[in-house]
Amino acid sequence: MPGGYMWHVQSPETSASAVSRLPRGLPPGSKPRWYQPVALFVDIAGTAVPVALLFRHHGQPHPLTSAAVAALAWLLVQAFRQRYTRRAIGESRGALPVLHDWLILLGVLAFVYVAADLHHGQxxxxxxxxxxxxLTLACRKLTFHHLARTRRAAQGVVRVLLLGEPSAVESVAGHLAGHTNHPYVVVGVVALGSAPLDAGLRLAARLPDEAETAPGADTTLVLAASAELRVDLVLVAAGRVMSGARLRQLSWGLHDAGLELAVAPGLVEVAPKRVETTSAAGMALLRIAPPVRRGMQPVLKTVLDRVLAVLGIAVVSPLLFGIALAVKLTSRGPVFYRSERVGQNGVPFMMWKxxxxxxxxDAMKAELAGENENDGAMFKMRRDPRVTRVGRLLRRTSLDELPQLLNVVSGQMSLVGPRPPLPDEVATYSETERRRLAVRPGMTGLWQISGRSDLSWDETVALDLSYVDNWSFTSDVDVMARTLRAVVDGRGAY
Known part of the structure; x- marks a missing residue:
């Protein structure tokens, strides 16, 4: 997962000391000031200099003017896409948004050159x-990783005051503490009602039930707590007590005081691209688009899976032969291992490795059950005595999984998807965990690029469910691109 600042709720003493280390009085999501000028310089120089040099070297007309136009167009495209705002800068390292912007740039410049009747070589x-x-992609990655280190040092964070019923705020605070890819740090809680609150959360104030609340009383208490804790944002956890009318009154008071307000509706692992804001009868609504299951994208995924798998087998066939020979010569037994796995919609299949x-x-697994280092349905041992010497190298490099290309060609697996589970694992699944079977399992996925065996069971399930619900064709391309780095790194592979 992308790095960031992790906030652990443990005890009143731990909470108070950690909060005291946070910067005070900074703008929301304050970040180092050099991000924007560096990004602007890289985009201007990275566009203008190559255009000017190459155009002059190849005798193209108007090299300096072309360089200036190209640099200005690149700045305008990214500014229009809000890449330079303080809220957005440093938050993304993905290649696809940069590629999208760059393709827009090509279209803009093509229009300009046609309109100006220029004749540059394509x-x-x-x-x-x-x-x-x-260069823009490299700059994005630099600021992303620098911001991650900054947030681990408790800088560049958004100080959050959580407001809601104790059970709701505990859930939201726990979810924020368990993830590192966000800037939010809970520094205090305003509880609604008299129910007890987790001792690890700092109680800044309590608000009575709505029936006892006078107009403006909520705003006064929340603003007082916000001033004391120097918060940047008030986050309301949706619940039974906070009605729409009461929330509207509170929003008026906070916004008049210059304080931001956000609402957590309780949805988790829903990609922003699936969320659409709309309204009906003056009431704000969140429309959640259904997961992509039909249409051209799934068809394109299936076609691309099989084409790339066939090409992959052809390209790595010498490597496959070498691995097969190494397995055969170094240990007794067959070259391939066939394991029954559970595929899409619970249909079993034989997976090749x-x-x-x-x-x-397999017969020794029961004897080693007490040595399982995973906290869920999977069985994982860092130093599994059943693994051969060659097997350790194959697992470290994920080369043992190359025969699964045959499963991809047959349509039983995909190149990207959830981890293919064993039948005995599926037998213990809850209803939530069974949702992992809604799509074809994959050779790689979010679980592989996020730590593999080092992940807890809950983390593995959360990643798989996020993939199942938020899948898109472009997300598969991103996962495959990041898989190479995960394989080279080898973290969590054993």
């Missing part, structure tokens, strides 16, 4: 604009 122009794509364990390893 290949020269494309080559001159490629550095802008590469290179054998990385001794013969009879």
């Amino acid at each position: 290949l020269v122009s494309l080559g001159a604009l490629l550095p802008a794509l590469v 290179f054998r990385s364990m001794k013969v009879g390893a």
Whole structure:
């Protein structure tokens, strides 16, 4: 997962000391001031300099004017897409948004050159604009990783005052504490009602039930708590007591005082692209788009899976032969290991792998049950005695999974998807966990690029459910691109 500042709720003493280390009186989501000028400089220089040099070298007309126009167009495209705002800068390292912006740039410049009746070489122009794509992406990654380190040092965070019923605020606070890819740090709680609150959360104030509340009383108490804790944002956890009319009164008071307000509706693992704001009869609504299950995107995924799997088998066939030979010569038993797994909609299939364990390893699993290092349905051991010497290398590099390309060709698996589970794991699944079976399992997925075996069971399930509900074709491309780095790194592979 992307790095960030993690806030652990443990005890009143821990909470108070940690809060005291946070910066005071900073703007919401305050970040180092050099992010914007560096981003602007990289985008201007990374576009203008290559265009000017290449156009002059290849004798293209108006090299300096073309360089200025290209740099200005790149700035305007990103400004229009709000890439330079303090809220957005440093928050994304993904390649797809940059590529999208760059393709828009190509379209804008093509229109300008046609309108101006210019005759630049197409290949020269494309080559001159490629550095802008590469340098902008590198700058995004730099600021992203720097911001992650900054937030781990309790800087660049948004100080949050949580407001709601104790059970609701505890749930929201726990969810924020369990993830690191956000800037929010809960520094205090305003509880609604008299129910007890988790001792690890700092109680800043209590508001009575709505029936006992006079107009403006909520705003006065919340503003007093906000001033004391120097908060940047008031986050309301949706619940039974906070009615729409009461929330509206509170929003008026906070906004008049210059304080931001956000509402947590209780939805988790829903990608922003699926959320649409709308209204009916003056009432604000959140429309949640259903997961993509039909249409061209799933068809394109299936076609691409099988085409790439066939090409992959052809390209790595010498490597497959070498691995097979190494497995055969270093340990007794077959080259391949076939394991029954549960696929889409609970349909079982036989998954292929290179054998990385001794013969009879499945029978030894019961004896090693007490050594399981995973906290859920999966069985994982960091130093599993059943793994062969060659098997350790294959697992470390994920080369043992290459035969699963055959499962992809047959349509039983996908290149990207949830981890393929064993039948005995599925037998213990809750209704929530069974939702992982709504799509085809994959050779790689969010679980692999996020730590693999180092993840807890709950983290693995959360990642798989996020994939199932928020899948898109472009997200598959991003996962495959990041899988290479995860395989080279080898973290969590054993």
